[in-house]
Amino acid sequence: DAKTTQPTSMDCAEGRAANLPCNHSTISGNEYVYWYRQIHSQGPQYIIHGLKNNETNEMASLIITEDRKSSTLILPHATLRDTAVYYCIVRVGRDTGTASKLTFGTGTRLQVTL
Amino acid sequence: NAGVTQTPKFQVLKTGQSMTLQCAQDMNHEYMSWYRQDPGMGLRLIHYSVGAGITDQGEVPNGYNVSRSTTEDFPLRLLSAAPSQTSVYFCASRAGGTDTQYFGPGTRLTVL
Numbered sequence: 001d002a003k004t005t006q007p008t009s010m011d012c013a014e015g016r017a018a019n020l021p022c023n024h025s026t027i028s029g030n031e032y033v034y035w036y037r038q039i040h041s042q043g044p045q046y047i048i049h050g051l052k053n054n055e056t057n058e059m060a061s062l063i064i065t066e067d068r069k070s071s072t073l074i075l076p077h078a079t080l081r082d083t084a085v086y087y088c089i090v091r092v093g094r095d096t097g098t099a100s101k102l103t104f105g106t107g108t109r110l111q112v113t114l
Numbered sequence: 115n116a117g118v119t120q121t122p123k124f125q126v127l128k129t130g131q132s133m134t135l136q137c138a139q140d141m142n143h144e145y146m147s148w149y150r151q152d153p154g155m156g157l158r159l160i161h162y163s164v165g166a167g168i169t170d171q172g173e174v175p176n177g178y179n180v181s182r183s184t185t186e187d188f189p190l191r192l193l194s195a196a197p198s199q200t201s202v203y204f205c206a207s208r209a210g211g212t213d214t215q216y217f218g219p220g221t222r223l224t225v226l
Binding site for chain 2: 032034036041042043044045046049087103104105106107
């Protein structure tokens, strides 16, 4: 699986958009980009994933560059409850023998403030 | 639908003791995994299973055993606990053909 690089920490004012970047310059054509987050003392929570097209769900939007070497997770209106560590993960698609493997790095610690 | 449950929530062991961390899911998921999380290191995969009767090693399998006799349960056994196994342990599951992993609340283990 390709390696990812994320900033160690970011701050965001409540109500503003939080834009979390991720670099994955060695990504392969069959690898997806996944985002999870972990609120303090809880298990990780799935947010969104994509292959090459931009994706949106009720939690966030995922913007993937055309060359797929980087992506941005967007929380459109951050709240205090979005304070968490956000993990960008790149891995091969589902239903392979190693499909359960999620290689978590150290992520980005997002602090949402009043 | 309880999702992924883990017991116990907290555990303190002495070096050399053995114990089993329990994990169960009621979503009929094929895939289950165990991770450990240490400060500054993110989550590391210990063992995983792609179905009942099938298990495989992850990144850090030494000192841990697993079995998968049923779809629902995926226990993690520490054979002889060591202080290096002090960590927070998370169990996760997902359905085949989907991408979303569901994590349990974690077990905080301290080995003295």
